[in-house]
Amino acid sequence: MNRRDFLKGALTLAALAPVSRLAAKAGIDGDKTSDVATGTQVTRRRYKETALTVPLLGFGCMRLPQISVDKPDVDHVTVRKMINRAMKAGCNYFDTAYMYHDGLSERCLGELLQAYPRDSYYLTDKMPMWFAKNSGDVERIFQEQLSRCKTNYFDFYMLHALDTANWELAQKYKAYEFLARMKKEGKICKLGFSFHDTPEVLQKIIDAQEWDFAQIQLNYLDWELYRSREQYEILTKAGIPVIVMEPLRGGALASLSPDATGILRKAAPQSSNASWGLRYVASLPNVLCVLSGMTLPEHMEDNIRTFSPLKPLTDVERKTLDQALATYRKQLAVPCTACRYCMPCPVGVEIPKIFGLYNQYKISSNKWLFRNNYNAIPEDSRASACVNCGKCMRHCPQKIRIPEMLKKIATELEN
Numbered sequence: 001m002n003r004r005d006f007l008k009g010a011l012t013l014a015a016l017a018p019v020s021r022l023a024a025k026a027g028i029d030g031d032k033t034s035d036v037a038t039g040t041q042v043t044r045r046r047y048k049e050t051a052l053t054v055p056l057l058g059f060g061c062m063r064l065p066q067i068s069v070d071k072p073d074v075d076h077v078t079v080r081k082m083i084n085r086a087m088k089a090g091c092n093y094f095d096t097a098y099m100y101h102d103g104l105s106e107r108c109l110g111e112l113l114q115a116y117p118r119d120s121y122y123l124t125d126k127m128p129m130w131f132a133k134n135s136g137d138v139e140r141i142f143q144e145q146l147s148r149c150k151t152n153y154f155d156f157y158m159l160h161a162l163d164t165a166n167w168e169l170a171q172k173y174k175a176y177e178f179l180a181r182m183k184k185e186g187k188i189c190k191l192g193f194s195f196h197d198t199p200e201v202l203q204k205i206i207d208a209q210e211w212d213f214a215q216i217q218l219n220y221l222d223w224e225l226y227r228s229r230e231q232y233e234i235l236t237k238a239g240i241p242v243i244v245m246e247p248l249r250g251g252a253l254a255s256l257s258p259d260a261t262g263i264l265r266k267a268a269p270q271s272s273n274a275s276w277g278l279r280y281v282a283s284l285p286n287v288l289c290v291l292s293g294m295t296l297p298e299h300m301e302d303n304i305r306t307f308s309p310l311k312p313l314t315d316v317e318r319k320t321l322d323q324a325l326a327t328y329r330k331q332l333a334v335p336c337t338a339c340r341y342c343m344p345c346p347v348g349v350e351i352p353k354i355f356g357l358y359n360q361y362k363i364s365s366n367k368w369l370f371r372n373n374y375n376a377i378p379e380d381s382r383a384s385a386c387v388n389c390g391k392c393m394r395h396c397p398q399k400i401r402i403p404e405m406l407k408k409i410a411t412e413l414e415n
């Protein structure tokens with residue numbers, strides 16, 4: 001651990017010390033993690049055996065509030081309030097990326113986090129290999145990110161969305177070697193990767209290099225569906241802490257279907273669907289931080305409540321969640337998480353919006369509502385406008401056969 005990590009962890013522990021308690025050891029490979037919680041602050045988890053602690057709830061900045069639907073600019077006024085609220089609750093982990101909000105997420109954090117001492121929060125960013133045409137681009141993008149974020153270093157930094165293709169690009173352009181050099185120079189504290197592929201590819205990547213952490217898609221729907229359980233187990237066995245992305249599958253598990261929601265409400269009338277999903281992943285002991293893409297202040301309040309302190313799921317609650325999941329799975333049509341990696345489509349098809357509406361329709365069977373919302377999409381951006389070029393599929397982490405699915409939707413619902 002470098003000096004900055006030590007200071008940040010030690011400061012946090014010192015601040016919490018009078019009222020904190022160390023929760024039961026989490027029991028991975030002995031005692032690598034432990035929880036630190038108070039009633040007013042989100043539970044923190046220790047990074048391996050070090051003094052560094054990370055809030056279990058991280059602020060994912062991929063879906064920040066926007067000024068309006070037509071104006072993609074990030075709503076700085078609301079984000080400022082949310083950052084202030086997060087910091088007050090000890091939720092001091094901010095996750096951004098080069099392409100979130102077309103670069104505006106990095107810029108927004110760069111501006112608004114200036115209000116806080118650099119040692120008081122963690123800033124995470126990622127290298128998008130698909131934007132690089134050579135090794136020089138890797139360095140250029142990294143420097144651009146430092147400048148957008150108005151910082152000299154990143155606390156956590158990742159190779160973004162590694163799959164077979166992006167890992168090959170990373171190797172070709174020696175991205176790991178460059179980032180390892182940045183780590184030596186103090187511009188990166190912890191080096192890891194985010195991941196979207198099979199457990200077999202994951203194993204290859206962790207065998208190839210040394211990693212401080214990995215970020216994977218983990219939620220109760222994907223645990224078996226997307227083979228997330230195997231990924232989690234591989235990383236745990238390798239002693240690599242896990243950061244969770246898509247704990248609510250792009251918000252889908254926050255809304256669920258009426259039938260599935262009914263099962264959860266009956267068991268806990270006061271708990272939101274989101275809190276069930278977040279508690280599910282946060283109960284896993286090798287999870288260091290759970291990223292939630294909080295778009296509204298209300299989301300943040302609910303999440304902070306869930307994590308202050310975290311109450312791991314009981315066996316009875318797990319059974320309830322299993323029942324809700326079984327009900328929900330019967331109704332889900334497209335496994336889209338609305339991550340927007342497939343965008344922009346060269347002819348302008350609104351892919352995630354269409355899939356979101358289609359899933360809503362399949363769950364509610366409300367054709368009228370679907371048509372109403374679908375007709376608000378310009379005609380040349382609807383499913384039938386797809387020319388089957390295949391570009392979007394190369395970037396879809398969920399491996400959805402997008403053109404086929406669009407064709408199906410157009411045939412089923414456009415006429």
Ligand code: SF4
Nearest residue numbers: 345386387389390392
């Ligand atoms: S396959 Fe269709 S939806 Fe995908 S990028 Fe090409 S035109 Fe757009």
Ligand code: SF4
Nearest residue numbers: 336337339340342396
């Ligand atoms: S289709 Fe795939 S890439 Fe596009 S938003 Fe959905 S999950 Fe993301």
